[in-house]
Amino acid sequence: MYSRLQKIFQNNFKYPEELLKEKILLAEEIKLNYGDYFFKNEEFRYLIKKYEEAIWEANHLLETFKSYAECFKCTVIEGKGCCKAGLENEASVAIVLLNLFLEKNIPRTREFPGKCFFVGERGCRIFARPSLCREFFCKRLLNGFTQEEYVKISQAIAEELTLQDLLVRYIKKELQFLTGDFWFEIDLTGY
Numbered sequence: 001m002y003s004r005l006q007k008i009f010q011n012n013f014k015y016p017e018e019l020l021k022e023k024i025l026l027a028e029e030i031k032l033n034y035g036d037y038f039f040k041n042e043e044f045r046y047l048i049k050k051y052e053e054a055i056w057e058a059n060h061l062l063e064t065f066k067s068y069a070e071c072f073k074c075t076v077i078e079g080k081g082c083c084k085a086g087l088e089n090e091a092s093v094a095i096v097l098l099n100l101f102l103e104k105n106i107p108r109t110r111e112f113p114g115k116c117f118f119v120g121e122r123g124c125r126i127f128a129r130p131s132l133c134r135e136f137f138c139k140r141l142l143n144g145f146t147q148e149e150y151v152k153i154s155q156a157i158a159e160e161l162t163l164q165d166l167l168v169r170y171i172k173k174e175l176q177f178l179t180g181d182f183w184f185e186i187d188l189t190g191y
Contacts, residue, residue, distance in 0.1 A: 016085055016086040016088060016089055016117070017088065017110060017117050019089055020088050020089060020091065020117055023091065023092065023093045023096050024096050024106055026093050026096075027093050027094075027096035027097040027099075027100055028100065030093075030097055030175070031097060031100045031101065034174075034175065034178060035100075035101065037174070037178065038101065038171070038174065039101075041174075043170070044167075044170060047163060047166055047167050047170065048098075048101055048102065048167065050163055051098070051102075051128070051160070051163040051164060051167055052102055054156065054159045054160040054163050055127060055128060055160055057156050057159070057160075058134070058153070058156040058157050058159075058160045061149075061152055061153050061156050062153060065144075065145060065149045065153065066144065067137075067141055067144075067153070068122070068123040068124075069123075070140065070141060070144060071083070071123065071141070072119075072121075072122075072123055074138075074140060075115060075116075075119060076112055076115060076119065081115075082136065082138060083115055083116035083118075083119045083124075084114065084115060084116060085110075085113075085114050085115060085116065085117070086116075087116040087133075088116050088117035088118055090130035090132050090133060091118070091126065091129070091130050092130065094168045094171060094172070095126075095128055095129065095130050097171065098128040098164070098167060098168075099126055099127055099128045102127060102128060104126065104127040104128065105125075106126065107120070107125045107126070111125075128164065131161050131164070134157050134160065134161060135157060135161070137150075
């Protein structure tokens with residue numbers, strides 16, 4: 001794994017998805033080598049289950065309040081929006097790894113040129129998402145929410161991101177214990 005991390009740090013990538021693909025390979029390697037270890041731990045299983053439930057709840061609210069439809073319309077149909085090419089690199093190795101632990105597919109191709117690698121016809125194509133993608137609401141979206149809707153969404157996302165943070169810290173601590181390496185790089189975003 002060290003050689004792959006070294007490659008990530010030393011490489012100048014031509015296309016944004018090249019860095020993402022390196023992160024995916026590293027996350028797959030971690031899951032292959034240590035996935036069983038993590039799932040044997042009751043605390044980890046509890047946290048990952050609660051995290052998945054929190055994502056489903058936040059997703060349900062975002063869909064109910066038409067956030068996903070509005071983001072897709074703005075980004076893909078109108079050609080504006082926040083989800084531009086390169087934004088996919090907000091997905092750290094840890095975020096990719098969480099998706100793999102949750103048995104969620106990681107897209108291998110970009111659907112819309114010039115847009116985030118993860119943008120698809122139904123919105124974001126990854127399940128566990130970077131905090132930036134969960135916390136940011138543009139003025140257009142904010143104007144579309146009632147105060148009550150915004151409070152509900154904010155609370156659901158706060159729960160999700162709190163669990164995400166706990167899991168990432170837990171994974172880093174365990175990997176450091178298992179490998180003896182310092183795993184700060186697991187948060188690598190590429191910016």
